[in-house]
Amino acid sequence: MSAIATKYEVVVGLEVHAQVLTQSKMFCGCSTDYLTAPPNANTCPVCLGLPGSLPVINRRAVEATIRTALALNCEIPEFSKFDRKNYFYPDLPKGYQISQYDLPFSRRGHLDFDVRGAPCRCGITRVHLEEDTGKLLHEGAIHEAQSSLVNFNRSGVPLMEIVSEPDLRSADEAREYVMRLRAILQYIGVNNGDMESGQLRCDANVSLRPAGSSELGTKVEVKNMNSFRAIHRAIEYEVVRQTEVLDSGGRLTQETRGWNDARGLTVSQRTKEFAEDYRYFPEPDLPPLDVSRHWVEEIRAGLPELPAARRERFVAAYGLTPYDASLLTSTRPMAEFFEETVRLGGPAKASANWILGDFSRLLNADHKEIQESSIKPTHLQQLLHLVETGGLSGKMAKQTFDAMYHAPDPAPALAEAKGSSQISGDAELAGLVDQVIAENAKSVADFKAGKEQALKFLIGQAMKLSRGRANPQRLDALLREKIV
Amino acid sequence: MKLFHRTIRDLHQMLRDREISSVELTQSVLDQIQAVGDRTKAYLLVTKELALRQAHAADERLRSKRDVRPLTGIPIALKDVLCVKEVASTAGSKILKGFTPPYSATVVERLEAEGAVFLGKTNCDEFAMGSSNENSGYWPVHNPWGLDRVPGGSSGGSAAAVASGEAIAALGSDTGGSIRQPAALTGIVGLKPTYGRVSRYGLIAFASSLDQIGPMTRDVVDSALLLQAIAGHDPRDSTSSPKPVPDYLATLGDGVKGMRLGVPKEYFVAGMEPAVEQSIRDAIRLLEQQGASIEEVSLPHSDVALPAYYIIAPAEASSNLARYDGVRYGYQAEGARNLIEEYMLTRQQGFGAEVKRRIMLGTYALSSGYYDAYYLQAQKVRTLIIDDFKRAFTKVDALLGATSPTVAFPLGAKTQDPVAMYLNDIITIPANLGNVCAISVPCGLADGLPVGLQVIAPGFREDLALRIAFAFEAATEFHKAQSPLMGAAA
Amino acid sequence: MPEPTSELSSREVEHVARLARLGITPDEVLKYRDQLRNILHHIEALNRADTSKVPATAHPLEERNVMREDRREPCLPADAALRNAPSREDSYFKVKAIQE
């Protein structure tokens, strides 16, 4: 790879399609819950493209797009409109997709991220809003299928298209960009980040050019990558393939290739017989939109703290390393878990270590997100407190965490740890009691004089000496016994 | 006088007074359809059972005097471009043969709420593309005034039905004159509302930025009554206007005294038949006698309205008609080996020649390399036409002219020459592009065939167009002339 | 009738028909070419208008920002979506293989 990297420069631009989290579809009131509904059950005249039906814009989808654009540092023009993109495909019921052509909701932004500590910035060309298509099911392999089945439940689900500049220079950068982008979309609550089910999809334009050249080489569009790993592998594969073609004196053809994850290669999708001509024109069924500055500012005010800002704050406020802060802020639920643990009294460094260490390891093994776990910040904080003040050994803590994680309710495991770390034996406590009586003559006298309050103080002193491990009920009994 | 001869207003009075029942009235119209339907071929589908069921329900409503509306119990015909739930709706095209929509158009729902009775779906040019009804995917319609003549188009079936007594009133749609021109050619009143006045939801689209649904009636009062029932904002049509709907009847009789009426000189086009021109000049004089002042005005871009229309409408149509691919509904060709071939065959066999011509024209105008020269230029010309009207309406209250430069022409006369056919709409098209409303009202006969006077008023001033048309109608007997098929009044 | 001046070629007619997914016979290509040339000849009158300073009108109304709230509404009842389908399998629309 290093030889390749010096000879050619890799140029990658990404197009990410993200389904917007809304209740209803882009242009009709049908539910967006298309994954679980029976085939074609979530449809109406509008999303089936029946004759005479007309679209009405979903305000929330527009606001989510502007929200995304603001999070990606984009400009928001004051005037925007929808256009028709005309093409025939059986998953496209109207024979055109309502999309945005020359006046999208936003353009010219950027996304900052880092690759192994090195800062990167990728330009964002535009973020626009369109409607998703239906879904085709093939009987057997796509190319051999005699027929396909069409389900329009997904038809009309709002879809943002986020187009990057060709600023990415490696598969690593591309993967990191998508990870960062996904985190932002989840942070601001516009997309669920699920790549496997296609609610977040990524296409890559990959080309090579001689190192030092500023012209763009012949680009190949790679589709069908539905994980970060797939994005990385597909781009790496393309770089090697394109290098081989160029090195052997061949020419690359501008084409669309599909990533085959099982075989680990890209396959040319049949080259089109003639160039696509989408015949874009303004959607006559939808009046355009004036995007007032007031509206934009209202949307901006509703934005949560974004990952980059939160990362910096974690470093400054909690003394975390930039690396740990970066990992902790990679998803909003994880960052919020961390902050809540600290707010409850958990030490920052230890909280971060636990979340990024044992907790993440267990979650990864289960393919679960932190918010799906039964362990809540209060549980982690209590465990850390036991370690810190209760003398719970590291080994015990790990075992306890494991038990907490696997139980539907972490409380019993936590209580058990608390119990097992407690000193209840009278023989062990006797020394403590003697020491406290010897060192607090005044309080002992007060208690003898009838001040109940003084006993409480003595118990507290004993607890302190035991670093919280003494059984307070037993202490109470032993002190009364000895003093009277 | 038979019941089917009467107007909505008369019949409403009789229904309310329990002088007649809606079932009787509906049966009278159904009998007339039975008697002359083979000659006009105005209907593609007569919904007899539905009509009688609705008539019974209307009678119930009339009997209980509960929520009786002006259209309660009135038999009305619907142009086949309007979707009616579970009733075959084909837009006059073979590609939609047998299609039964699972929903109704907003205007249909509004008429249902009024208690109207639906007689059936009237014939029209395929997807409303045509000026003679000869582009129907099923059969041509014959003009009740002369069965060898066209009724005009594209709402020719609705026009013929109203003019022959096969309906008391009808709804049509007007994209470039498709209500007004057939109204003129069959001697009835046809109103094209301002774009946005009537919801298009459920109207099978031809050209989305131009299409409007409107009433086709025996007289101006009925036009006002029917418009009143269908006009107004609809949240399902983003292009429907939220402007309030005035009470059209309230100002109908206010006359034209003191009004300034403009006569665009460009509307006396080359090729206008002398007898038509004479009728129009007489009509203008009559309005002057009623107290209006008449002045000549200029709409200088009238000559480019037709070319602009024949870019914008086909361009939008080429996109609107892409959905007819034989997958989800409608006709599907047999024998294709793969899906693309099936698309090609389905659309080749399912669409008629005129529709294919316009799809190709529109596709070409939008295609890369031609967009600016054709589509964008046409949209700019549209701005000029809007400005022409705006300027004219600073000087005058409304405009007068012919609706059609000719009377009804013989069937087959223009079918071989698309351009000659397009020229029929030369003085109706500007109103569609110019964002105004217009009404055609009978103004006499030329060689025994009806002539229509067109009154054009500013956007959302249907009240004004109706008032001027009513002043004219009230001073004349032209609207009382009945087609031979309708028969002399008893 | 004036001579058609537009240079629309048979190849372009075929291309446009293909873009529009309209099957067309060789005879029809010639017929439509001549008709479209004639129509385009008349349409070229468009260029008589000076539009150098004129904005385009895509939407005749002045309304802006027409939107609905993000609320679910009932979908079509079961089977209504598929009732008109020429080919179906279970609750799916069925289409032929896409590839030629």
Ligand SMILES: [Mg+2]
């Ligand atoms: Mg897209």
Ligand SMILES: [Zn+2]
């Ligand atoms: Zn829907």
